[in-house]
Amino acid sequence: MYAIEVENLTKIYGKGVTAVTAIADATFQIEPGELVAILGPSGSGKTTLLTAIGLINEPTHGKVVIDGAVVADGGWLPGLDLKRIRREKLGFIFQAHNLIPFLTALENVMIALEINHLTRTEAKKRATELLTALKLEHRLDNFPAALSGGEAQRVAIARALANRPKVILADEPTAALDTENGKNVMVLLKELAVENHSAILVVTHDHRMVEGFDRIFEVRDGVIVRETGKN
Amino acid sequence: MNLAIRDIRYHRGRFILTSIGLGLLLGVVMSMGGIYRGLFADALATLNATGADLWVVQQDTNGPFAENSRIPEDIKYRIAAVPGVAKASPLSFQTIQIDRLGKPFRFFLIGYDLHGFGGPPAIIAGRNIRQKHYEMVVAKGMKMQLGETIRLGLHDYTVVGITGKMVSSSGDPAAYVSLADAQEIQFKKDNNLIRNERARIEAKLAGIETLSPVQAKFLQQNISAITESTHTVNTVVARLEPGANLQEVQERIGRWNHFRAISDEGQKTILTKGMIEKARKQLGLFRLILLVISAVIISLIIYTSTLDKIKVIATLKLIGSQNRVIIGMILQQSLLMGVIAYGIGYALISLTYEKFPRRIVLEAFDLQVLFVIVVAICAISSFVGIRKALQVEPAEALGG
Incomplete structure (x- = not known):
């Protein structure tokens, strides 16, 4: 079973003469444990593709299947609890880490677990384990403002992994980091993909950051123009 | 995890300052209510302290507190002889303003028959008036000491006793002298x-x-x-015998030429409806305006605070947070701000109300009602923030 299946995914903004096709007929599958990059310049449609898979942006046409469950087929399936699917099956990593500024590093990870109905004790235990695994055990009680860019992004990764999601979607996760920290984050993502058996889909415009990725989709003007990688 | 508390903890400086500002505003609202109650208490202080059932005054007047009323002192004997009247006592009232220690000194002088009633309700220091002349009992609010003298008219009067917080209907502190002295001061x-x-x-x-x-x-x-x-008084007050019919006694005196008998209830109505009604309405309107201002301020604070948290809210939505978590955060912050501001306002007014120039009466019922109103305002005010938060799209968490 694939972690992500996308079939003829199309997103059109606007109607009639003002209609703009942001992504057209994208079709691909990603297996669990696979690290995949969507590479393209600004405005190419890569974030639209990510948000459609992330259940944020409703596709105009096409099919999206997450962990074997169809979520979109010419639009969201009726009666679908998008929040629950996002909470349980998806993890998000953002360009600017998006940690909640008034929560400590530990609490930022705990909140994702508590939202998913874990008890406070369970959430604290799991969050501490995750942050320790990411070498942040000395930063548990620090607020995001006191963390370096790399540390903050690692906390964000811990939050994304908290609920052991099948799919992790990362939007320009290295954009706010220097080259060294960016590369470290990418290495970390690769390790986590293998360890957790999660599919990781990374959107980036930076070619230097996609070394070691299993597959790379290059997007131009809403169309996947090239696929490179193990297949 | 309580996000509201954690946000407040992180932004405690801003939150405390905002709460203090709002607390000051609510303190003013509380003081307005206290002043309103104080007006009532002041207006009725002399009336209640006298403990009369009937007030006999000059015909076609509303009594000594509302307008000028002059009747002969000896009418007391005729009133005392009316069936059903247990006791009648003449009283004289006048507001006096003199210069004392280089400052204007204003008080309400009550003259009473030392063998009748209507004198000081309780002596908290010194003693009551014993001599027929030149002794006085003053209210605590006059800030005079025992043994101090004050010149009124042609004579010096010595303070022999101090009574509690007795004031006139306009809030001036009261002083008591014998009726003979009061008549001399007023009519000599x-x-x-x-x-x-x-x-x-x-x-x-x-x-x-x-x-x-x-x-x-x-x-x-x-x-x-x-x-x-000088044997003129402003009113003769009467107490009825147990079981006596007030209306009958009132009608009987009312049939006499030149006099009007007003019941204690009637006198209260004249004082509360006539004399302080406008002040009451004005204070009520002022309180309402202040509450509306508080509501607008809370709404603005909650709205701007929500705008500050757009990215946080979008992130929470993106990671699958339920709406109740976000609504709870905004509502709890609003309520906490209201409750803390209320506490600050209450503390402020509790510590200062004794120092106000006019009497402030803080009634538990008023404070409870205000608390409920503040909570309701906070809940309603948070609606604008909640509405904004619910409109936030998870996609807003993406991008730089």
Whole structure:
């Protein structure tokens, strides 16, 4: 079973003469444990593709299947609890880490677990384990403002992994980091993909950051123009 | 995890300052309510302390607190003789303003019959008036010491006792003297004026040719005695015997020429409806305006605070947070701000209300109602923030 299946995914903004096709007929599958990059310049449609898979942006046409469950087929399936699917099956990593500024590093990870109905004790235990695994055990009680860019992004990764999601979607996760920290984050993502058996889909415009990725989709003007990688 | 508390903890400086500002505003709202209650308490202080069932005043007047009422002192005997009346006592009231220690000193002077009632309700220091002349009991609010003297009219009066917080209907502190002293202070004419009046009466009588010199002198003496008499009072108060019919007694006195008998309830209505109604409405309106201002301020604070958290809210939505988590955060912050501001306002007013120039009466019921209103305002005000938060799209978490 694939972690992500996308079939003829199309997103059109606007109607009639003002209609703009942001992504057209994208079709691909990603297996669990696979690290995949969507590479393209600004405005190419890569974030639209990510948000459609992330259940944020409703596709105009096409099919999206997450962990074997169809979520979109010419639009969201009726009666679908998008929040629950996002909470349980998806993890998000953002360009600017998006940690909640008034929560400590530990609490930022705990909140994702508590939202998913874990008890406070369970959430604290799991969050501490995750942050320790990411070498942040000395930063548990620090607020995001006191963390370096790399540390903050690692906390964000811990939050994304908290609920052991099948799919992790990362939007320009290295954009706010220097080259060294960016590369470290990418290495970390690769390790986590293998360890957790999660599919990781990374959107980036930076070619230097996609070394070691299993597959790379290059997007131009809403169309996947090239696929490179193990297949 | 309580996000509201954690946000407040992180932004505690801003939150505390905002709460203090709002607390000051609510303190003013509380003081307005206290002033309103104080107006009532002041207006009824003399009335309640007198403990009369009936107030006999000059015909066609509303009594000594509302307008000028002058009746002869000796009517007390006739009133006391009315069936159902247990006791009648004359009272004199006047507001006096003199210069004392280089400052204007204003108080309400009550003259009472030392053998009747209507005197100081309780003595908290010193003693009551024992001598018929030149002793006085003052309210605590006059800030005078036992043994101090004050010149009123032609004589010095010595403070022999201090009573509690007695004030006039306009809030001036009260002082008590014997009726005879009060009458002298209020009605005793200046010696030059007496001489002048006597000469005028003499000249008028001399012009009447039909009067013999002996008759003229007799008339002159009698007329002067009437014009120089100080045996006038502002009201005679009466207490009824147990079981006596108030209305019957009132109607009986009302049938006499030149007098009107007002029940204690009637007197209260005159004081509360007539004298402080406008002040009450004004204070009520002012309170309402302040509450509306508080609501607008809370709404603005919650709205701007929500705008500050757009990215946080979008992130929470993106990671699958339920709406109740986000609504709870905004609502709890709003309520906490209201409750803390209320506490600050209450603490402020509790510590300062004794120092206000006018009486502030803080009633538990008023404070409870205000608390409920503040909570309701906070809940309603948070609606604008909640509405904004619910409109936030998870996609707003993406991008730089």
